[in-house]
Amino acid sequence: MAISKPDSMLMRRQPQQKRSQQRVEKILKVAAEVFAEVGYEAATTHQIAAKADTAIGSLYQFFPDKLAIFHALEAIHMERVRAILTKLMQSADEYKSLREFIEHTVDIYAQYFEDPIPRVVYIQYFVAPELFELFDETFDKQLIQQFAAFFRQWNPDLAIEKSELLAETVHRTYNALLLNALKQDQSKRQVLYAELKTMLVSYLMPYTLSQQVMKVMICPHCNSSRLSKNGHRHDKQRYLCKDCGKQFLERLISENF
Structure with a gap:
């Protein structure tokens, strides 16, 4: 999977040539792997450069320090999350039932978080949220409001206050269970994803369908x-x-x- 172009404000300079772009992509991919292996605090730019088979000077041409690398990973994750959400919301009418939509959504994110970049960024948010520039409570509130509006599309009789309560409950619970799943091995992870689907369907179904339906x-x-x-x-x-x-x-x- 190609790595999205990181925010130019996070880099010393943008790679112009294809070879430089490939080097930056490799640095970012390897950085995610190093952060996952040893943790952000223990990781060093020298470790990242060595594993990426890149001279430390070449790394510093693009990133001034370790935090800048992490922020580039955060920007990539933010861009991808917004793209996934947009696509899911736009295609919601194509699903025969809310159950089908929920199961598909869980599967989409399960596949997405197999990539080390979003996985390490997501886990790090719950370890050291102070590192983040893009993901914060404001983003959470926007996401909750978006889901609340989506629930009201499924059930126009749903009050705004109730829809926002449902959205916040789903958002907080999903994050907690997803975080636990991502820390498990592959087989246990799949079992937890199945339980996550069952929980979301059972919780949302009575509320997101109008009483007449x-x-x-x-x-x-x-x-x-x-x-x-x-x-x-x-x-x-x-x-x-x-x-x-x-x-x-x-x-x-x-x-x-």
């Missing part, structure tokens, strides 16, 4: 939805099941999504 009548005896009205009893609608022939009083339950 969410509630349907089914027969309590055979679970059939082929019903006909059959008078009233005790001021409640009575139904006759066309499949099993039994009668029952009004009973609303959630549709099987």
Whole structure:
């Protein structure tokens, strides 16, 4: 995967030739690997240069110090995250159900975080948030508001305050569980991703579908939805099941999504 062009303000100079661009890409990729292996605090520019098979002077031509390298990785991650979010939101109408959208979203990010650059930047945010210039509480609030608006698209009856509470709960919980998953080996990680999908679907489904869509009548005896009205009893609608022939009083339950 090609590495996005880092913010020019984070670099001493922009690489112009293809060879220089490739060198910067390698430095950034290797830097992420070194940060993941030994931690940001223990990592040095000399380690990064040696592993990238680059002279330390060449590294300093582009990055003044270790922090500048990290900020370049942060900028790459920010650019990619915004691109993924935009694509997901624009394609939301293509999914048959919210369940399908949630599962696809978890899969997209699971694949994305296999790359060492976003993985090390993401984990580092929870270790030393003071290092960051782009990711902060303002970004979190914008993300929560974006998700809240998205939930209201699925359920126009959802109040703004409730949608924002749902969005914040999902955002904070997802981050905590994703952080734990990224620290595990591949097999355990996949198990945790499956649990994450189940949790998000179970939590969001009752809220993000309008009541008219969410509630349907089914027969309590055979679970059939082929019903006909059959008078009233005790001021409640009575139904006759066309499949099993039994009668029952009004009973609303959630549709099987």
